[in-house]
Amino acid sequence: MGRKVAIVGAGEVGSNLVKALNKEDYEIIVIDLNVHKCKRISEKYDVSVIEGNGASQRVLQQIDMETVDYFFALTRIDEINLVASRMAKKMGANKIISRLRNTEYNHKDAVITPEQFGIDFVAYPEKAAQREIELLINESSTTEIEEFKDGKLTLAGITLLPTSPLIGRTLDKVVEANPYIPHKVVVISRNGDSFIPHKDVKYQNQDTVFFLCKSDYAKKVQQMAGKPAIDIKSIMILGAGKIGRLLAKSLQNDYSIRLVEKNVGKAWNIKEKLKDILVLTEDGTNIEFLESENVGELDCFIAATEDEQTNIVSGLLARHLGVKQVIVHISTTDYLQAVRHIGFDAVLSKNIAAVNEVVRFMKSDMVKSISRFEDLDTDCMEIRVKDDSKYIKKRYTLDEIPQNIALGAIIRGDKVEIPNHHSHIYPNDELLLFTKPHNLIIAERLFR
Numbered sequence: 001m002g003r004k005v006a007i008v009g010a011g012e013v014g015s016n017l018v019k020a021l022n023k024e025d026y027e028i029i030v031i032d033l034n035v036h037k038c039k040r041i042s043e044k045y046d047v048s049v050i051e052g053n054g055a056s057q058r059v060l061q062q063i064d065m066e067t068v069d070y071f072f073a074l075t076r077i078d079e080i081n082l083v084a085s086r087m088a089k090k091m092g093a094n095k096i097i098s099r100l101r102n103t104e105y106n107h108k109d110a111v112i113t114p115e116q117f118g119i120d121f122v123a124y125p126e127k128a129a130q131r132e133i134e135l136l137i138n139e140s141s142t143t144e145i146e147e148f149k150d151g152k153l154t155l156a157g158i159t160l161l162p163t164s165p166l167i168g169r170t171l172d173k174v175v176e177a178n179p180y181i182p183h184k185v186v187v188i189s190r191n192g193d194s195f196i197p198h199k200d201v202k203y204q205n206q207d208t209v210f211f212l213c214k215s216d217y218a219k220k221v222q223q224m225a226g227k228p229a230i231d232i233k234s235i236m237i238l239g240a241g242k243i244g245r246l247l248a249k250s251l252q253n254d255y256s257i258r259l260v261e262k263n264v265g266k267a268w269n270i271k272e273k274l275k276d277i278l279v280l281t282e283d284g285t286n287i288e289f290l291e292s293e294n295v296g297e298l299d300c301f302i303a304a305t306e307d308e309q310t311n312i313v314s315g316l317l318a319r320h321l322g323v324k325q326v327i328v329h330i331s332t333t334d335y336l337q338a339v340r341h342i343g344f345d346a347v348l349s350k351n352i353a354a355v356n357e358v359v360r361f362m363k364s365d366m367v368k369s370i371s372r373f374e375d376l377d378t379d380c381m382e383i384r385v386k387d388d389s390k391y392i393k394k395r396y397t398l399d400e401i402p403q404n405i406a407l408g409a410i411i412r413g414d415k416v417e418i419p420n421h422h423s424h425i426y427p428n429d430e431l432l433l434f435t436k437p438h439n440l441i442i443a444e445r446l447f448r
Contacts, residue, residue, distance in 0.1 A: 002026055006068050006093070008054030008084045009075035010037040012351040013099055013125065016333055017072065018045050020359055023437040029063055055083040066092035070362060073098040074123075078105075082117045089118025097121045097358055101242065121361040126242040128353035129304075133247060133327055136346045137232055137255075137300060139218050143208055143346050147215070148380075148432060152416050153409055154215045155186070155380075156222065159208045164226035166209075172199035174224075175420070181220045182418040183213040186406040186434035187378050192337060194376040196435060198403045210376075212408040212432070214416060230324045232299045234258075238284040238314050239305030240266040243329060243350065247302065252276045258293070260284050284314040287321075296322035303328045308335070315344055380408070380434050385447045387427040396446075398423060405443050406434040 002025030007014050010032035018041060021028060028047040031054045032038050042049045052059035054075065065071070071093035073081035081098045089096050098119045100106075105114055106122070114122045135145040144157035160166060166174055171185050188197050189208040203209065211221045219229050233256060237244050240261035248259050248270065257277040261267040264281055271279040282289045284303070295301065301318035303311035308330040315328040327346045330339055340347045385392065391401075398419060401407055410417045411430040417423060425431070433443050 003069040004067055005029070005070040005072065006031065006063055006065075006088070007072040007074060008032070008081070009073065009099070010034065010041050011074070011076060012331060012333055012349075013123075013354050014072070014074040015041060016351055016355045017074065017358060018047060020355060022046065024440075029068075031059060053080075055080045055087070057087055060084070060087055060091060068093040070095045070097060072358070075099070076101070078102050082114075082119075085114075085119050086117040095120045095362075097123065097361065099123045099125065099354065101126065103127065103246075121358070123354045123358050125350035125354035126246060128357050129243050129329060129348060129350035130246040130250065132348050132353050133243075133302060133304075133329075133346075134250065136327055136348075137235070137251075137325075139222065139229060143340070144210070144348075148382075148409075149411060149416060151215055153212060153432070154218045155210055155212050155408075156218055157189075157208050157210045158222060158225045158227055160203060160205060161226060162205050164203070164205075166203040166225055167205055168202060170200050170202050171197055174203070175199075178224055181213070181217055181224050182420065183211045183217065183221050183224075184406065184408050184418050186210050186212050186380075186408045187376055189376060192341075194378055196378075196404050196406050210434075212434075213418060230299055232325065234298050235300040235302065236260060236293070236295065236298050236318075236323075238301070238303045238311070240270045240279075241304065241306045243304040244302075245270060247304065248274055248277050285310055285317065287317050290314075290317055290321060298323045300325040300327065306331075308332060312339060312342070316342065319343060377436060378434060379437050379440060380432065381440060381443055383431050383433060383443065383447050385425055385427055385429045385431060389427075389447045391425060391446050392427055398425070401446070402439075402442060404435060404439050405446075408432040408434055 004027040006029045007017060008031045010030050018028060022045045030041050030047050031050045031052060033053055035051055038049045038051045050062055065088055071088040073084040075081055078100050085096045085098045096119045100122050103124060104110060139145050139156055143159050146155040185197055187194055187210040213221050222229050235255050236258045237247055238260045240259060248257055251257055252274055258280060259277055260280045260282055262283045267279050267281045295318055301323040303315045305311055311328050315326050319326050325345045328344045330349055333349050333351055336347060336349060407419050409432040410419055435443055
């Protein structure tokens with residue numbers, strides 16, 4: 001058995017983290033007060049479960065904390081997470097990762113800080129969702145987007161429409177026809193399944209294709225795929241909850257923002273704080289209201305209330321009325337795949353965004369760094385090539401890398417290269433690899 005982790009909280013964030021880590025060599029202990037959540041986790045995954053209060057010393061003493069490599073406090077209540085983190089640190093846990101909803105703890109003049117509780121990394125799910133939505137707005141024809149290497153590389157997920165010039169052509173032929181748009185297709189999602197494609201795979205209608213490219217080329221890649229980026233100027237945000245407020249505050253200086261909130265108190269509060277946006281007190285599922293606001297002329301509609309049914313219905317109405325880009329937030333991650341098939345431009349979950357951030361931090365102090373795209377069942381590995389690795393010693397070429405591993409980029413010093421037929425891998429190069437979780441060990445053995 002490999003590293004040992006303890007997770008307090010078996011809600012959406014905790015259960016998705018268990019799902020991510022259960023595929024690897026971890027000894028996992030889950031703590032939750034809710035008997036039904038404990039039963040669900042124990043029946044679904046090979047983990048140890050403790051039914052109890054994660055902020056109770058008596059409960060935590062059932063774990064040998066000095067053997068715990070990572071302790072996660074992931075309940076919905078900040079105070080429980082802070083107390084649990086502090087006790088776990090005092091009891092000897094190595095790294096402490098906590099979920100917090102209140103961003104005040106992160107302010108520079110905060111009286112109480114996460115560090116005082118022994119916390120090494122804080123996941124703010126709403127902030128993670130905010131960052132993801134802003135990336136989607138910047139690259140408006142994508143369904144999902146991720147940045148690597150301090151923004152030098154962009155991974156853009158684009159759903160191909162029937163009019164896409166790529167359909168029916170192989171990956172290799174498209175690369176040959178576009179020598180001035182260097183890109184690498186690292187994952188394709190097709191009919192609910194995802195796979196690492198080889199060069200002879202043909203693009204199909206409704207494929208969601210994940211292109212890796214230098215960030216400067218992201219818009220050209222979108223154009224190549226038949227979905228040029230939209231010039232976003234006007235945005236309507238539905239919901240003045242945490243995500244809606246964070247977005248409105250961050251975007252107000254660059255876009256024309258309308259914020260819709262049916263709760264009069266919430267609407268008045270944000271109107272007082274954000275003077276540069278138009279706040280409307282209405283129900284976002286009221287089609288007469290949406291029509292009266294000429295929603296069809298908007299560039300972007302973001303459904304970010306705390307009720308995912310409201311988000312789905314309002315998103316459908318916005319799509320029907322002709323909004324160019326519709327982004328929908330949902331909390332129940334089990335719905336992600338189904339909702340994506342409805343036809344929104346992008347569907348995301350703050351819980352998945354938070355899990356991805358947590359896993360990324362978790363792996364950052366290991367030999368390899370891994371980002372997980374949980375709904376794709378795909379991992380991205382950053383790995384440095386060793387002098388005595390199998391690849392170097394046997395003088396392999398790029399064509400001899402297994403087809404179930406996609407080499408996305410080669411980083412050599414300050415230079416970032418999207419690999420092509422003329423590329424070579426040298427000792428000490430840093431590679432960005434995409435593969436299924438069970439193939440991580442194959443990549444490690446090849447390059448380390």
